[in-house]
Every structure is written in structure tokens, then in C-alpha cells.
Amino acid sequence: MSEFPKQFDALLDKYTELLIGETSPEKKEMVTQYALYTFIAKHMPALVKHWNSLHPDGKEEMKKIVGEIKELNEVHREEVNRKKKDE
Incomplete structure (x- = not known):
């Protein structure tokens, strides 16, 4: 079995x-959604605009x-x- 899923998960954790300074499963999922959505919005803005119009509740959640x-x-x-200043 490939190590890639574990390696990629470690990348998402980091x-x-x-x-945001924490890596709870809920926050990691939120950051994953954020990263993917912003990537799609940058590279395929028409797709995001279309999705937003079809799913206004999803747009609000995003x-x-x-x-x-x-x-x-x-x-x-x-x-x-603050930690850097204290050092």
C-alpha cells in the first residue's frame, strides 16, 4: 500500500x-474545504460562480x-x- 495518503495527511496537518495553530479533525476538515474552494475559485471562477448560484446555502457556509x-x-x-518578542 502506498504511503502517499499518510504523507498527504501529514501535509494537511502541518x-x-x-x-490557524491547531489541528483538530474538525479544523483540518474546515481548512481542507477552504483550501480547495479558494483554489477552485482562483483557477475556475466561473465554476464557483455557478456553484454559488445553485447552492446559496453552501456559499453562505463557505x-x-x-x-x-x-x-x-x-x-x-x-x-x-508575541512569542517571538518574548524570546
Whole structure:
């Protein structure tokens, strides 16, 4: 069996940790959805626009996820900067 699934999962863990400072399964899933959605939005904006029009509730949920990730990222960056100043 390939090691790739474990290796890729470790990449997602680390990305989640660096982005928001924690790696709970719920937060990792949220970050995965965020990363994939933003990638698709950048590379196929017409597809995302179409999906948003078909699924306005999904679009609203994605907005909540993006907002929460931004907040968690800001808090995490402040903590990291504070630790650097304390060193």
C-alpha cells in the first residue's frame, strides 16, 4: 500500500497548524474545504460562480468558514509574534 495518503495527511496537518495553530479533525476538515474552494475559485471562477448560484446555502457556509479561518489565523499570528518578542 502506498504511503502517499499518510504523507498527504501529514501535509494537511502541518498546513492547518501553520495557518490557524491547531489541528483538530474538525479544523483540518474546515481548512481542507477552504483550501480547495479558494483554489477552485482562483483557477475556475466561473465554476464557483455557478456553484454559488445553485447552492446559496453552501456559499453562505463557505463565507462562514473563510471568516472563521481568517479570525483564527489572525489570533495565531498574534500569538506567534508575541512569542517571538518574548524570546
